[in-house]
Amino acid sequence: MADALRVALLGCGVVGSQVVRLMREQADDLAARVGMPLELAGVAVRRPNRHPEVDAGLLTTDAPELVTRDDVDIVVEVVGGIEPARSLLLSALGHGKSVVTANKALLAEDGATLHDAAARAGVDIYYEAAVAGAIPLLRPLRESLAGDRITRVIGIVNGTTNFILSRMDATGAGFEEALGEATALGYAEADPTADVDGFDAAAKAAILAGLAFHTRVTLDDVHREGIGNVTAADITSAKAIGCTVKLLAICERTGPPGSEQIAVRVHPAMIPATHPLAGVGDAFNAVFVDAQAAGSLMFYGRGAGGAPTASAVLGDLVAVARNRINGSRGSGESAYADLPVRPMGEVSTRYHVALDVADQPGVLAAVAGAFAENGVSIQTVRQEGRDDAATLVLVTHAAPDAALSRTVRQLSTMAFVRHAASVMRVEGMASD
Amino acid sequence: MADALRVALLGCGVVGSQVVRLMREQADDLAARVGMPLELAGVAVRRPNRHPEVDAGLLTTDAPELVTRDDVDIVVEVVGGIEPARSLLLSALGHGKSVVTANKALLAEDGATLHDAAARAGVDIYYEAAVAGAIPLLRPLRESLAGDRITRVIGIVNGTTNFILSRMDATGAGFEEALGEATALGYAEADPTADVDGFDAAAKAAILAGLAFHTRVTLDDVHREGIGNVTAADITSAKAIGCTVKLLAICERTGPPGSEQIAVRVHPAMIPATHPLAGVGDAFNAVFVDAQAAGSLMFYGRGAGGAPTASAVLGDLVAVARNRINGSRGSGESAYADLPVRPMGEVSTRYHVALDVADQPGVLAAVAGAFAENGVSIQTVRQEGRDDAATLVLVTHAAPDAALSRTVRQLSTMAFVRHAASVMRVEGMASD
Incomplete structure (x- = not known):
């Protein structure tokens, strides 16, 4: 040798x-x-x-x-x-x-x-x-937790988008303005597509899900939404319900043993300001791992650089x-579980919906009816009047994502709905 | 096979x-x-x-x-x-x-x-x-950070004492009362010595330091102080300076390359309420690792059960x-660095000192003089008068621990010092 x-x-x-x-x-x-x-x-x-x-x-x-x-x-x-x-x-x-x-x-x-x-x-x-x-994350998933059953991985894994969302939150800036600032400071690349559109976070989510659930996951398996459509109104709406907007990577195991599926998604979401992920600033990443025996674990540190x-x-x-x-090798790929990927429409999520509506009788009843029709139950409703218009702010209970997006589409066609001011998923609330 | x-x-x-x-x-x-x-x-x-x-x-x-x-x-x-x-x-x-x-x-x-x-x-x-x-910690230290230079490990690694201190903080209870509660709830064992006197945390600190610094560390190398002497007055004093009291395990690498030493200690300390470790509740453990290239990493999860x-x-x-x-083995012990252990007296620490003093002219000058004589500089002083007595609250800059404890001993012999209401080390302040 x-x-x-x-x-x-x-x-x-x-x-x-x-x-x-x-x-x-x-x-x-x-x-x-x-x-x-x-x-x-x-x-x-x-x-x-x-x-x-x-x-x-x-x-x-x-x-x-x-x-x-x-x-x-x-x-x-x-x-x-x-x-x-x-x-x-x-x-x-x-x-x-x-x-x-x-x-x-x-x-x-x-x-x-x-x-x-x-x-x-x-x-x-x-x-x-x-x-x-630098955060030791893959080795813990692959080795330390090899004797446990991981049920969920959720985290902030892209620094560029986290910087942009943090700036929007701090200054009230719109997306384009915050992106410009990120570019000027070197936090965003000249072509920011991979970060802003969530490709980078989705690739990481695929890797995390594969390790966590012992199955092969590719980028195509990941439901991906970037932050390009996040508006200043979304940030304001989030604050109004005690939340902050983060781009989350979420890997879940669902369904009963024997017919399990996995769901992997990357999208902006409102999370409670008290949630540990809400406090994760600019250049930092943080990932929560839930495992049956270990409980909740968090890993935090510098995600790039x-x-x-x-x-x-x-x-x-x-x-x-x-x-x-x-003359040995470490543990190789572990993909024996070979689990199917649940389509995003069937994944259980919760929505925050803020609607600008005409201030007339029966509006709330009609809106509530649309949710009910789609089998979505509402957790909270707040109604704010101003002049002849009002804003309805709803947070739903968990329901299939397709039912939620169908409801939103349906609402937007109703005559008294002037504008869907903010529609975004909500994660990490206590009742999840 | x-x-x-x-x-x-x-x-x-x-x-x-x-x-x-x-x-x-x-x-x-x-x-x-x-x-x-x-x-x-x-x-x-x-x-x-x-x-x-x-x-x-x-x-x-x-x-x-x-x-x-x-x-x-x-x-x-x-x-x-x-x-x-x-x-x-x-x-x-x-x-x-x-x-x-x-x-x-x-x-x-x-x-x-x-x-x-x-x-x-x-x-x-x-x-x-x-x-x-359940927190993956040893494998990250031993393997993930094997290509980095760890400078410091600091954490809360004993659930029993963390429960007791949390109760004292929440209810104003004294140590004995909070220990009784912990015993009644099953958080403390019938003989709580190993936890309360810091033996359990010190053993863990020895293991962490050995892995982090590639050197052999035994329980005898660890400076150990338990929480048995923490008083309700300490908790109150901590709050007055925006801190909370935690039992910390601290492993440090000090000195220039070539003449490096390590210091390993377990003792109660005041840490800022805004420090991430301050929010670590009852059954949870959390450990920060500082490494030269990786920066600060945090690991959080259930420490027992x-x-x-x-x-x-x-x-x-x-x-x-x-x-x-x-037919292979994992990485075995790595103790090549063989670093000497720095005596606690030479370790750099900061103290919080609250003194009940007679309210007479020249007291502050005399107290400040005692610190100066021992080469300790003071960061903040607060004086609160009440009737014929006053309380002096001082937070020092970093100094050798021996100089700090010598100063405290010297102060306690001064005629105008009626009582050292609270003496405790301070960790995790921004100027550290």
């Missing part, structure tokens, strides 16, 4: 450069923890002249060659995106390299192919950094390196 | 009976996750007739025989205490069994002997359940079983 484990790094941007730094600064500690030094064998980048922090001799533009080199033991991928990341990692696995990746999009799109390739090669693929940055994400990458790197030295 | 892994359980009380239940109820899931069924080979108890929940054929009073039986692969110990637990586990390890234990006292007293025995035998000893019940602790035991059981099937 060689006297060091050699690491190929794909990508040297915000995260990769921190991986290089930490590997250098903590070399002695890492060697002691692994039982052997970790050496950088090469760093694949697009523009070698932009990386003065890396020994020039290590830099290469030929990633496909790097991942197959005989002197490489472990490939760390922090490039992101589907291709060429997928081809590179499959090639690395095929050549017997262990893999550490932070690539949530790839894992959510095609994790199965990667897991299968790793299993065939008898090597590891670890990806703690793919979800919630170069150093926090690199911390998660290095934790995986140490684990994968130890396994290689021991 | 056999077609099942066989588990010997030592102890069938609050935790053990839940382990039996969960192994039965989740047998199919556990088999799928491990790759082989987990079977109960035997359960060692003192009084077999008290365990109707266990097949009579499995019960035995002969634990020493059970842990050496050829048909046992894994020994789960949930008895607690030093002996006979230590002898039984050493015998089990010596016979090649993997071990899962929740025994914090034994690990804090003599973890090294157990780790050495496991290493010699090439088997695992896992103990997630020993600290903070049969089912939550059993969840942690089963997570370890699955991990240990997978390793056995793979």
Whole structure:
């Protein structure tokens, strides 16, 4: 056996450069923890002249060659995106390299192919950094809770949207204005689609659900709504019922044993201001896990950023390196449960609905009738009059999501309803 | 290889009976996750007739025989205490069994002997359940953060004392009264010494510090103060400065690289009511971990109770079983750093001091002079007069603990100081 484990790094941007730094600064500690030094064998980048922090001799533009080199033991991928990341990692696995990746999009799109390739090669693929940055979350789900039955995972897993919603809440700004601020401050990328439209959070939700419920979940299985339609009126309406608006990732197990389903969704929701997730600010992520025996657990920390994400990458790197030295692998994919995905329309949710209505007799009766017709019961109603108009604010009990959205559509066609001022799901209330 | 892994359980009380239940109820899931069924080979108890929940054929009073039986692969110990637990586990390890234990006292007293025995035998000893019940904490410290540099761990890790302090805070009760309530409600044991005097928290702190700093830490290395001397006046004084009193376990790394030390302590402290740990109620535990790259992480959940602790035991059981099937072991003890323990007197702390003093000119000057003489600078002073007496409330900046306690001793000898109404360390303030 060689006297060091050699690491190929794909990508040297915000995260990769921190991986290089930490590997250098903590070399002695890492060697002691692994039982052997970790050496950088090469760093694949697009523009070698932009990386003065890396020994020039290590830099290469030929990633496909790097991942197959005989002197490489472990490939760390922090490039992101589907291709060429997928081809590179499959090639690395095929050549017997262990893999550490932070690539949530790839894992959510095609994790199965990667897991299968790793299993065939008898090597590891670890990806703690793919979800919630530095927060140890995947390892606890995969290992610490492997003897328990997880029923629900709910969390804030995207920092950009959390920053935007926090600004809207703090300043009363509309979405576009808050997005502009986020872009100016570097919290949002030039093309913010992946964050704002919920793709990033949905990819993370797919990964979390797969681990929590021992089943394969892809991005397509996730019901996804972004925050682009969240208005200042929604934020105001949320405050009026003691809530705040957050983009939530929610993974649930539903139905009786034997005919269980899972439901995975990402959408904005109103949560009580007293809920621990309501206080999660800008750059932070937090995830609640409910398990039958363990009860409720919360994990909180920095969800993004170069150093926090690199911390998660290095934790995986140490684990994968130890396994290689021991000639073993960590626990691979666990997808035996093979659970069907419940369509969003059948998922049980609660709605907050604020309607601007004509102030005339019978309006409340008609509105209540529409909910009743669809089998939705109402928890609270508040009516606020102003001049000849009034606002009706309703919070429902839980009902199938389709029944709720059908009711809202029906209400919007009623002559006395002038405007649906705010329609949003409500989560985390005590009666849930 | 056999077609099942066989588990010997030592102890069938609050935790053990839940382990039996969960192994039965989740047998199919556990088999799928491990790759082989987990079977109960035997359960060692003192009084077999008290365990109707266990097949009579499995019960035995002969634990020493059970842990050496050829048909046992894994020994789960949930008895607690030093002996006979230590002898039984050493015998089990010596016979090649993997071990899962929740025994914090034994690990804090003599973890090294157990780790050495496991290493010699090439088997695992896992103990997630020993600290903070169901909260995945040890695995994140040992594995997820293995590529980072942990600087501080601070948390609430004992439910009994947290209940007592919460009651004192809520009702104004004194210590004895709140302890009586805790005993009546089953939150405190008949002999509450281990909890109240901080032994339980100190054992957990030793385990956390050892994992966080890659060094051996025993109970003797932990500075330990219980809550028996916390008074209603302390609680009132804490409120007056916007704080609440908690029993904290604090593990720190101090000093420059090359001459680093660690400090591990358990004592009551005032923390700001806005600090996340201040809101941690009765049965819950919460632990903050600060790491250089990852930043601040928080872990929160149920710290005790049969089912939550059993969840942690089963997570370890699955991990240990997978390793056995793979012919591998998980990461063993990591104690390469071998760091010296800083004496409590040299640890940097802050004090809150409330003094009942005679209301005469020059008192504040004399008090301030005593602090200055000992090199302690004062952050805030508040003086409240009443009749011929006054109360001086001081919060210091950080200083060596010995200088602070020397100052307090000196003050108490001054003629105009009638009474030290409340002396307690302060943690978690923004200027720390």
